[in-house]
Amino acid sequence: MTHSQHRTPLRAIVTTLVTVALAGSLTACSTTGSTSTPGKAIPATGVDDGTTLKLWTRATVERQARKLVNAYNSSHKNQVDLTVVPFEDYVTKVGAAAGAGGLPDLFAADIVYIPNWVKQGLYQDITPHIDALAFKDKINQGHLTAGVYNNKEHVLPFVLDLSMMLWNKTLFKEAGLDPDAAPKTLAEVTKSAKAIQALNKPGVYGTALGLNCGGCLVFTGFPSVWASGNQVLSADGTQSLLANNAAKAMYTQWRDLWLSGAVLPSSRDENGATWTAGFNDGKVGVQMYPATLLPSITFDAGVAGIPGPDGGASTFVGGDGIGVSKDSKKVAQAWSFLSWTMSEDAQVGVLAKDGSVVSRSDFADNQYALTDPRLVTINQVAAKGETPIAVNFQQTFNAPGSPWLTLVRNEVLGKGGTVDADNAGLNATLGQ
Amino acid sequence: MAITASDSFGVRALAHRVKGPRYALLGWLYATPTALFVIGLFIIPVLLVFQMSGSDWPLFTGNQGWNIPSNYQHAVTVRLFWESIRFTLVYTVITTVFLLLLALGLAMLVQESTRWKSVLRTAFLVPSALGLASASLLFYVLYSPVAGPFSDLMDSGGFTFLGTPQGALWSTVFLVIWRYAGFYMLLMLVGFQGIPDEVYDAARIDGASRWNTFRYVTVPLLRPTFALTTVLSVTGSLLAFEQFYILTKGGPDNSTITVVQLIYNVAFQGQNNLGVAGALSVIVLGALIVINVFQLRAFRSPAER
Numbered sequence: 001m002t003h004s005q006h007r008t009p010l011r012a013i014v015t016t017l018v019t020v021a022l023a024g025s026l027t028a029c030s031t032t033g034s035t036s037t038p039g040k041a042i043p044a045t046g047v048d049d050g051t052t053l054k055l056w057t058r059a060t061v062e063r064q065a066r067k068l069v070n071a072y073n074s075s076h077k078n079q080v081d082l083t084v085v086p087f088e089d090y091v092t093k094v095g096a097a098a099g100a101g102g103l104p105d106l107f108a109a110d111i112v113y114i115p116n117w118v119k120q121g122l123y124q125d126i127t128p129h130i131d132a133l134a135f136k137d138k139i140n141q142g143h144l145t146a147g148v149y150n151n152k153e154h155v156l157p158f159v160l161d162l163s164m165m166l167w168n169k170t171l172f173k174e175a176g177l178d179p180d181a182a183p184k185t186l187a188e189v190t191k192s193a194k195a196i197q198a199l200n201k202p203g204v205y206g207t208a209l210g211l212n213c214g215g216c217l218v219f220t221g222f223p224s225v226w227a228s229g230n231q232v233l234s235a236d237g238t239q240s241l242l243a244n245n246a247a248k249a250m251y252t253q254w255r256d257l258w259l260s261g262a263v264l265p266s267s268r269d270e271n272g273a274t275w276t277a278g279f280n281d282g283k284v285g286v287q288m289y290p291a292t293l294l295p296s297i298t299f300d301a302g303v304a305g306i307p308g309p310d311g312g313a314s315t316f317v318g319g320d321g322i323g324v325s326k327d328s329k330k331v332a333q334a335w336s337f338l339s340w341t342m343s344e345d346a347q348v349g350v351l352a353k354d355g356s357v358v359s360r361s362d363f364a365d366n367q368y369a370l371t372d373p374r375l376v377t378i379n380q381v382a383a384k385g386e387t388p389i390a391v392n393f394q395q396t397f398n399a400p401g402s403p404w405l406t407l408v409r410n411e412v413l414g415k416g417g418t419v420d421a422d423n424a425g426l427n428a429t430l431g432q
Numbered sequence: 433m434a435i436t437a438s439d440s441f442g443v444r445a446l447a448h449r450v451k452g453p454r455y456a457l458l459g460w461l462y463a464t465p466t467a468l469f470v471i472g473l474f475i476i477p478v479l480l481v482f483q484m485s486g487s488d489w490p491l492f493t494g495n496q497g498w499n500i501p502s503n504y505q506h507a508v509t510v511r512l513f514w515e516s517i518r519f520t521l522v523y524t525v526i527t528t529v530f531l532l533l534l535a536l537g538l539a540m541l542v543q544e545s546t547r548w549k550s551v552l553r554t555a556f557l558v559p560s561a562l563g564l565a566s567a568s569l570l571f572y573v574l575y576s577p578v579a580g581p582f583s584d585l586m587d588s589g590g591f592t593f594l595g596t597p598q599g600a601l602w603s604t605v606f607l608v609i610w611r612y613a614g615f616y617m618l619l620m621l622v623g624f625q626g627i628p629d630e631v632y633d634a635a636r637i638d639g640a641s642r643w644n645t646f647r648y649v650t651v652p653l654l655r656p657t658f659a660l661t662t663v664l665s666v667t668g669s670l671l672a673f674e675q676f677y678i679l680t681k682g683g684p685d686n687s688t689i690t691v692v693q694l695i696y697n698v699a700f701q702g703q704n705n706l707g708v709a710g711a712l713s714v715i716v717l718g719a720l721i722v723i724n725v726f727q728l729r730a731f732r733s734p735a736e737r
Contacts, residue, residue, distance in 0.1 A: 092700045095491035099706075120492040212683055265587075266577050269595050271681060274578065395702020401512070401686040402702070409685055429511070432703075 044132055046336025050077040053334055054104030057082065058090040061108065061159040061320050064292070064356055071350045072340055078333050080106075091394070098122055103325035105334045108158040112218070112393045114146040114321045115237070119391055123147070123154035123323035129335050130156065133342065138362040142317040142387030154323045156338055157359035159292065159351075161319035162382055163219045165189070165307065166279065167286040169300045171196050171204065175285070182304035185311050186224055186253045189286060190262075196285030197262035206262030208284045209254065211412060213272035214405045215398045218388075219316045220288030220306065221408075224250045226386050227308030237390030238431045242407070243423035249309035251411035251419065258412050268413060271400070291378050292319070295355040303374040305381035315378075315385035357382060396429040403429050478717075484710030491704035503711035510708065512686055516694040523601065523690065524669035531609055531665055532658070535616030542617065543624055553621075557614035564611060568678035571607045575679070597687030600680045604688065607675055612668075616661050623657030624650075659731030663724060670720060691716055 057065045062084045069082045083104070085093050091113070097103045098120075109117055117123065130136060130144075130153045140157045147155025169179035175195040183189040193206025210216025222232045228246035233239065241247070257263050264278045278284040282299055288306050305313025322341070324334045340346055347358045352368040357378055364379035390396065397404040407422035485503055488496040507513070542552050559567065573579055575593035577586045586592050593603045627650065635645045673692040676682060682689040682697075689697075691712070699709035 091704070095700060095704060098492040099494045117492065120490060122492055269577070269592060269684065271683075277578075392702070394704075399697065399702040400681040401683060401689065401697075403511070406685065414685075425511075429702075 042129065042332040042335055044129075045339050046334070047332035048077050048336050049333065050079075051330055051333040053078060053080045053106060053330060053337060055080050055082050055337075056090075056094070056104050056107040057084055057158070057320060057322075058087040058108070058110065059084050060087050060110075061161070061292070064159040064351060064354070065108070067350050067354055068341060068346060071346065072337055075345070076336065076340070078336055080337055094122070098326075101327050103327040105325060105328035105330050106322060106337060107325055108320040108322040110215075110398075111143055111146050111157075111318055111321045111387055112390075112398065114143075114155050115149070115389050116391045116393065118147055118149045118154045118323075122326055124326055124328065124331060125152040125154060126324060126331075126335065126338070127153045129339070133339070135342070135360060135362060138360045139342065140317065140359045140361070140382075142385065143319070143321050143359065146387055146389055147321055147323060155321040156323065156342060158320045158322035158341065160317060160357040160359050160382070162291040162357055162378055162385060163223055163288055163306060163316040163318065164291050164294075164378060164381065165286065165304050166289040166294075166297075167192070167302045168279070168282060168284065169302055170282070171199070171285045172302075174201075175199055179300075179302065182302060183286065183307065185307050186250060186309045189307065190253050190257055192286050193257055193262045194260055197260070204283050204285070205264040205278065206285045207257060208264040208270075208275065208278045208287050209257075209267045209412075210270045210272050210275035211258075211263075211267045211409065212269050212405065213275055214400075214402045216270070216272050216275050217404065217408050218397045219290065219318055221247075221250060222388060223288075223306035223314040223316050223385070224308045226314035226384075227306060227312035228310055229308075229312065233388050233390055233430075237388070237393070238427075240396075240423055240426035240430055242404075242426060243419045246309055248419055251408065251416075253309070254408075254412045255416060290318075291357055294374065294378075301374075303377050305377075305384065313381055313384065315381045317382060317385040317387045390430055392430050392432055395432075396426055481710045481713050481717075484706050485714045487707055487710075489705070489707040489710065491699060491706055499707070503707040504715075506705075506708050507711040507715060510694065510698060510703075510712070512689055512694060513712075515686065516689045516691050519688060520670055520672070520690045523605070523672060523688075524666055526601075526605055527608055527669045528662060528665040530605065531612055531616055532661055534609060534613050535620050535661065538613060538617040539620035539624060542621065553617075556617050559611050559613075560615040560618075562611065565674045565678060567607060567611045568675045571603070572679055575603055594680055595684060597684060600684060600688050604675050604679055607679070608669075608672075612665075616665070619661050619664075620654070620657060623654045626657075627653045655731060655733055659728065662731070663727050666723065666727065667720060670716075670723070 055065075055069065065082060065084065069080045073079050087110075090109075094103070094107065094109070094117075103122065133139070140160060143155065143157035143160070144153065147153055165182065167179075167182070172179040172192070175192070175198070177192055177195055183192050189207070195206075196204065197206040209220070225232050225242070225244070225246045228249075230244050230246040231241050232247070233241060258267075264284060266278075267275075276287075276289060276293055279287045279289060280293075280297060291303075294301075294303070305315055307313055322338065324331055324338070328334055342360065344363065347360055347363050348366045348368070352358050352363065352366045352375075355368070355372070355375065357375075358364060358366065358369075361383065364382070365376070369375040369379055396402055403422065403425035406425060407419065410416065410418050410422055483495075486498055486500040487503075488499040490496070538552075538556050542549055542556070545552060562570070574581065577583050577592045577595075580586075582593075592599065594600045631649055631653065632645065635649050640648070671692055672690045673696065676688050676690055676693055677696070680688045682693055695709045695712045695716070697703075698712060699706055
């Protein structure tokens with residue numbers, strides 16, 4: 001109690017310091033909101049004057065991003081400085097930078113996050129530049145649409161990633177299946193997987209699923225619903241339709257596969273870090289799989305669109321979109337990079353050459369694709385694919401423990417029969 | 433204790449009389465570095481959290497102005513709010529009970545054994561030198577059904593450490609006990625050393641058995657140590673984050689989501705709403721204060737009551 005006499009000056013000092021610090025942080029926040037209006041006098045291919053541009057991407061598209069950046073840097077005066085961020089940390093990093101006004105000039109993002117991020121004002125409006133592109137209607141529409149908010153365009157496709165059905169032809173042959181015929185329905189997929197499981201080869205499984213990875217399940221599951229002619233979300237992205245009959249039929253097939261033991265056991269806890277490893281090692285018969293990883297497969301694998309419960313084929317047009325950040329002061333230079341990524345040099349000379357999917361439909365039949373029939377298949381299915389759009393996509397589907405994961409895990413691993421109740425959980429999050 | 437307190441009181445009173453304000457100024461000077469750290473790294477962040485909790489503050493767009501009290505209304509309806517509280521409490525009770533019992537046992541072992549004393553003490557303490565995040569990563573690999581040394585065992589036994597809610601909880605408890613038992617043992621040892629030998633001598637002369645000595649001499653005199661360790665363990669466990677973030681990510685099926693993880697998820701994994709995350713943080717802060725006041729009361733010795 002002898003301290004009481006010292007309290008008054010202490011309190012005065014604390015109050016002053018806190019007030020100063022708070023006032024400082026408040027003013028810092030209020031000055032970050034400014035965004036520059038899109039420049040009018042920017043030439044169609046941007047300005048190439050030796051500026052250094054900062055670019056962020058998540059690690060998922062590192063391979064393509066590095067090749068694009070290297071090709072751009074060696075043919076332009078502008079230099080792009082690429083930073084690759086692990087995908088779990090990407091939202092955190094972008095969020096912190098956005099709040100502090102420190103976003104790089106250009107940054108790519110998972111296309112399913114783009115509607116939210118555009119709405120939050122992280123990207124600048126580049127409508128006049130995109131509209132000026134002669135080939136605008138050939139650019140992947142799913143990605144372009146994801147970046148539209150209030151009729152303004154903000155985003156171009158950076159790297160396309162399509163989900164495809166892949167099967168190991170060697171294992172198919174051993175199981176007495178036709179290695180050149182793709183399973184045409186989900187039931188046929190199940191049958192093939194069980195046939196491969198019946199080989200009883202140690203460590204070899206019929207199929208693999210990312211059962212604790214919301215993003216993986218979205219990527220591999222939505223196309224089956226689309227293939228049946230149904231939708232997964234309402235047009236405004238606030239209602240889930242994942243309790244319709246096509247979706248239910250899909251969960252039933254997955255459950256059947258899981259209960260029969262034809263699914264790689266680690267699928268149960270697979271959070272997305274290693275969900276393609278089993279197939280890559282030749283230990284999985286048939287799997288829905290990201291086409292960007294096709295160049296890494298060393299054995300003979302068949303490729304087809306993802307079938308629905310009653311046939312058809314579709315794909316999830318995922319991957320990353322890219323735009324100019326709200327904090328960039330170098331819009332004209334950034335547009336130089338963006339417009340170049342849409343050019344034939346980038347699309348065919350870099351992406352197609354490396355076995356990646358092109359973002360422009362007029363390059364689908366390029367010279368490289370023609371040498372590999374699998375790429376032709378992918379490019380054809382791409383035209384039938386879709387990109388789901390919802391502002392609350394991340395928390396509904398991708399986040400750990402999301403309502404979507406709850407639904408799928410209940411249906412496939414749990415007791416089942418709660419699709420409608422679980423779907424209400426999706427709606428609650430989507431509509432927030 | 434009483435002597436030193438009145439002693440310092442006397443010195444201070446003397447200083448005021450003899451040296452006057454200059455001496456007081458010197459005191460302030462000495463206290464300034466600590467005060468600055470406390471203000472910069474604790475008080476300002478806490479005030480900022482209070483401001484966040486009362487403001488519309490999305491992660492991407494920053495402060496959008498006050499909106500009291502909608503963040504708080506929102507916070508209690510956040511998905512998994514009650515589940516995370518329940519799990520955090522269960523985890524806290526399990527961890528605290530096992531950790532303190534084991535630490536007490538280890539301390540007695542070290543205290544009693546004469547020959548291996550320093551070897552044992554070092555062995556128990558070594559895990560404490562590892563950061564919790566590093567330790568979690570180490571155990572992540574140990575528990576991994578793909579890369580871990582027990583993967584064959586798990587394969588043949590048909591189980592995984594982190595695959596079921598119970599498995600994930602106990603695997604994490606094991607990690608935390610492994611990591612902290614040595615540290616808490618050290619605190620217990622300090623408590624043991626604070627018990628004067630005369631008391632034990634007196635007990636021996638009175639012919640007390642080993643158990644009675646422990647029950648009626650050691651335990652009552654360790655009361656302050658128990659208070660310290662319980663408060664530390666309860667507070668630490670209620671704020672558990674790294675171990676679950678790395679080992680389970682709240683899974684399987686959201687069975688291991690702690691309150692702090694929920695705050696992290698609201699801030700960075702989907703809702704991206706710092707306002708609601710701030711409101712949750714303030715609620716947790718309030719709960720912690722209440723719980724700690726209650727604990728300190730409970731551990732007060734009968735004489736102080």
